[in-house]
Amino acid sequence: MADIHALTRELHIRNDHKIVMMVADGLGGLPVEPGGPTELEAAKTPNLDALARRGVLGNSIPVLPGITPGSGPGHLGLFGYDPIRYVIGRGALEATGIGFHLHDHDVAVRCNFCTLDEQGNIVDRRAGRIPTEESTQLVEKLRSIQIPGVEVFVEPVKEHRCVVVFRAPGLGDRVADTDPQETGVPPLEPVGEDEASRKTAEVAAEFLRQARQILADQPKANFLTMRGFAEKPKLPSYEEVYGLKAAAIAVYPMYKGLAKLVGMEILGPVATLEEQIALLEEVYNDYDFFFVHFKYTDSTGEDGNFAAKVEKIEAFDAVFPRIEKLSPKVLIVTGDHSTPSYLRSHSWHPVPTLLVSDCCRPDGCEAFSEREALQGGLGHFEAKYLMSLALANAGRLGKYGA
Amino acid sequence: MADIHALTRELHIRNDHKIVMMVADGLGGLPVEPGGPTELEAAKTPNLDALARRGVLGNSIPVLPGITPGSGPGHLGLFGYDPIRYVIGRGALEATGIGFHLHDHDVAVRCNFCTLDEQGNIVDRRAGRIPTEESTQLVEKLRSIQIPGVEVFVEPVKEHRCVVVFRAPGLGDRVADTDPQETGVPPLEPVGEDEASRKTAEVAAEFLRQARQILADQPKANFLTMRGFAEKPKLPSYEEVYGLKAAAIAVYPMYKGLAKLVGMEILGPVATLEEQIALLEEVYNDYDFFFVHFKYTDSTGEDGNFAAKVEKIEAFDAVFPRIEKLSPKVLIVTGDHSTPSYLRSHSWHPVPTLLVSDCCRPDGCEAFSEREALQGGLGHFEAKYLMSLALANAGRLGKYGA
Numbered sequence: 001m002a003d004i005h006a007l008t009r010e011l012h013i014r015n016d017h018k019i020v021m022m023v024a025d026g027l028g029g030l031p032v033e034p035g036g037p038t039e040l041e042a043a044k045t046p047n048l049d050a051l052a053r054r055g056v057l058g059n060s061i062p063v064l065p066g067i068t069p070g071s072g073p074g075h076l077g078l079f080g081y082d083p084i085r086y087v088i089g090r091g092a093l094e095a096t097g098i099g100f101h102l103h104d105h106d107v108a109v110r111c112n113f114c115t116l117d118e119q120g121n122i123v124d125r126r127a128g129r130i131p132t133e134e135s136t137q138l139v140e141k142l143r144s145i146q147i148p149g150v151e152v153f154v155e156p157v158k159e160h161r162c163v164v165v166f167r168a169p170g171l172g173d174r175v176a177d178t179d180p181q182e183t184g185v186p187p188l189e190p191v192g193e194d195e196a197s198r199k200t201a202e203v204a205a206e207f208l209r210q211a212r213q214i215l216a217d218q219p220k221a222n223f224l225t226m227r228g229f230a231e232k233p234k235l236p237s238y239e240e241v242y243g244l245k246a247a248a249i250a251v252y253p254m255y256k257g258l259a260k261l262v263g264m265e266i267l268g269p270v271a272t273l274e275e276q277i278a279l280l281e282e283v284y285n286d287y288d289f290f291f292v293h294f295k296y297t298d299s300t301g302e303d304g305n306f307a308a309k310v311e312k313i314e315a316f317d318a319v320f321p322r323i324e325k326l327s328p329k330v331l332i333v334t335g336d337h338s339t340p341s342y343l344r345s346h347s348w349h350p351v352p353t354l355l356v357s358d359c360c361r362p363d364g365c366e367a368f369s370e371r372e373a374l375q376g377g378l379g380h381f382e383a384k385y386l387m388s389l390a391l392a393n394a395g396r397l398g399k400y401g402a
Numbered sequence: 403m404a405d406i407h408a409l410t411r412e413l414h415i416r417n418d419h420k421i422v423m424m425v426a427d428g429l430g431g432l433p434v435e436p437g438g439p440t441e442l443e444a445a446k447t448p449n450l451d452a453l454a455r456r457g458v459l460g461n462s463i464p465v466l467p468g469i470t471p472g473s474g475p476g477h478l479g480l481f482g483y484d485p486i487r488y489v490i491g492r493g494a495l496e497a498t499g500i501g502f503h504l505h506d507h508d509v510a511v512r513c514n515f516c517t518l519d520e521q522g523n524i525v526d527r528r529a530g531r532i533p534t535e536e537s538t539q540l541v542e543k544l545r546s547i548q549i550p551g552v553e554v555f556v557e558p559v560k561e562h563r564c565v566v567v568f569r570a571p572g573l574g575d576r577v578a579d580t581d582p583q584e585t586g587v588p589p590l591e592p593v594g595e596d597e598a599s600r601k602t603a604e605v606a607a608e609f610l611r612q613a614r615q616i617l618a619d620q621p622k623a624n625f626l627t628m629r630g631f632a633e634k635p636k637l638p639s640y641e642e643v644y645g646l647k648a649a650a651i652a653v654y655p656m657y658k659g660l661a662k663l664v665g666m667e668i669l670g671p672v673a674t675l676e677e678q679i680a681l682l683e684e685v686y687n688d689y690d691f692f693f694v695h696f697k698y699t700d701s702t703g704e705d706g707n708f709a710a711k712v713e714k715i716e717a718f719d720a721v722f723p724r725i726e727k728l729s730p731k732v733l734i735v736t737g738d739h740s741t742p743s744y745l746r747s748h749s750w751h752p753v754p755t756l757l758v759s760d761c762c763r764p765d766g767c768e769a770f771s772e773r774e775a776l777q778g779g780l781g782h783f784e785a786k787y788l789m790s791l792a793l794a795n796a797g798r799l800g801k802y803g804a
Contacts, residue, residue, distance in 0.1 A: 034764075035764055067790060
């Protein structure tokens with residue numbers, strides 16, 4: 001497997017050329033009737049269309065043909081990290097998703113509150129899906145748990161879910177789930193596969209012992225199960241592999257968390273696209289690379305709301321004159337995957353992608369759309385190569401070999 | 403090298419959506435005069451053209467750019483098995499080609515009858531290309547060979563060729579050829595590279611000793627040489643990697659054999675495309691995936707007969723209304739490689755490929771042809787990714803990562 005970082009690590013050059021990557025989550029779409037337009041084709045996007053005439057288009061394959069990514073692999077690909085090689089374990093992604101910034105050697109675990117009967121057998125693996133307010137209070141109680149030599153963090157997620165993070169040197173993450181995936185049986189004991197993971201398993205067992213006492217009186221959520229033990233993934237930083245001082249301007253914790261994992265600085269807080277662009281303008285001189293994340297093209301797609309996705313694309317289009325005023329050397333517009341409202345979910349379809357610099361080879365594309373992107377100069381490419389294209393267009397990659 | 407099966411094995415979902423893969427062997431072609439049409443472009447294919455307007459086109463690269471595959475790698479690619487990683491040894495392919503179903507741990511060997519002089523030196527490596535009728539009789543004689551603890555199968559192929567299969571536990575296939583590839587010298591002794599293969603070499607030596615006695619009186623074919631010792635290739639099954647109950651509907655032994663190697667059920671016998679489609683209709687409810695193989699686009703190409711290949715393509719086109727009546731969730735039309743009649747051989751050219759489902763992104767293609775496929779939404783892709791695309795379009799692949 002070709003590792004593009006082996007090249008960018010050696011070849012990158014520092015200069016003051018800036019790269020702005022605008023990510024419209026779930027950008028790619030589908031028609032809702034045969035031969036009709038996609039959301040992007042139906043949207044009026046005069047600014048993106050003008051950029052398409054100056055720049056070069058292509059189709060980004062998030063992972064591999066046919067593979068539908070979640071947000072984690074989708075963004076890792078855009079950030080230039082092979083999403084097959086770099087895997088963010090479930091616990092680590094869950095922690096990332098709620099904005100918990102993992103340290104090296106933290107082990108994060110996704111937990112579900114559950115209901116045990118008097119014999120200690122699970123009768124409800126999700127504790128009746130207790131409301132978030134209730135689980136937040138239980139999390140507060142669990143924070144009293146103390147384990148010598150280990151920092152313990154307990155964070156609420158949604159409904160019956162929470163995240164536990166163990167912080168101590170030498171903890172491994174090869175620990176089996178304690179959720180037996182069925183009812184009528186007791187939860188499993190945590191079991192570690194190697195020495196470091198056995199240490200984690202002991203810590204987890206002690207956590208569970210104390211949690212059982214603390215939760216004993218609860219009518220529904222009288223225990224919890226653990227799944228997806230995961231260390232912070234070992235991702236080389238943007239600074240190291242690209243020589244870029246990078247900043248993320250995102251509204252939602254998941255995308256801030258993913259950017260943090262590759263060493264971007266997280267700016268904000270910001271709540272709207274307007275605020276994101278204002279912040280971009282404000283800090284423009286302070287960084288080399290900006291990742292700006294726009295969520296609503298994905299959420300409207302997941303709702304199956306074609307018209308709303310069109311509207312969100314048009315709102316996204318409207319900010320580009322302000323970005324162009326900043327005159328970035330390289331401007332990229334893409335998505336981490338497609339979310340066609342027809343499918344109401346993420347999909348495998350390639351993502352229309354636009355790259356604008358002063359050294360794009362003209363490809364004759366007249367608009368930013370899926371159909372036009374098929375004729376685009378970038379062709380079909382795996383998302384993981386987008387960053388090397390960005391660096392090249394920014395004059396930030398030297399020659400390979402003499 | 404990314405292994406797509408590592409993903410499909412984890413992510414596949416079972417449902418009742420059916421996939422039909424129609425393979426026209428050697429489908430892709432070339433013009434016979436500059437600027438002229440290819441065979442597919444010259445053929446009248448109203449049904450395939452209508453499907454092209456609904457579906458998505460692309461160019462399938464059988465192995466890698468410039469690499470011309472044989473039938474083995476060509477089909478492995480279409481079946482989603484990386485044809486570089488998975489290699490079917492020559493003996494195993496020869497056995498497969500005559501419809502011999504290899505068991506695990508069988509070792510198959512391709513043999514040539516040859517002529518030895520009185521000193522035991524080879525004077526004709528092909529025994530004067532004796533006719534098949536004659537070699538079939540010799541094979542019958544060789545079936546009397548008995549080796550303690552080993553089941554021995556001898557099967558005729560064509561002219562001076564036959565296949566020998568040794569069946570016993572613990573046989574290896576790293577045995578050097580006994581054909582010295584020249585005349586005036588004696589055949590080589592079989593030599594094994596490792597312990598298991600030395601056991602095979604001993605068995606082979608005993609087989610050759612008895613064969614020499616049995617054939618001693620033959621005027622031409624008084625001995626045989628052995629080449630391409632090969633175990634049954636270790637291919638994971640369609641059931642395991644895709645969760646598909648798969649059936650093959652093919653006329654020729656080679657394609658039945660290849661399908662069998664990946665765990666498809668072999669249906670038939672059938673002798674014509676008409677019978678193939680009738681059988682598809684009959685068993686349509688019993689399987690998830692159907693591989694239907696049409697040979698004559700390849701054989702006419704190998705004959706260098708442009709007009710005949712056009713005719714065969716038109717005959718192939720004619721059956722699609724019947725397939726559409728079955729309403730498969732995913733319909734694929736492709737070939738295992740190109741066989742341009744201009745070249746009278748397999749070639750490396752990409753194969754025009756059509757995928758139809760309800761979630762194809764329109765690509766504006768108006769006909770099923772090489773030229774149109776260049777504008778297709780699937781772009782250029784390695785054949786090994788066709789199955790992940792098929793599964794995705796059938797709603798049979800879950801999301802990778804959260």
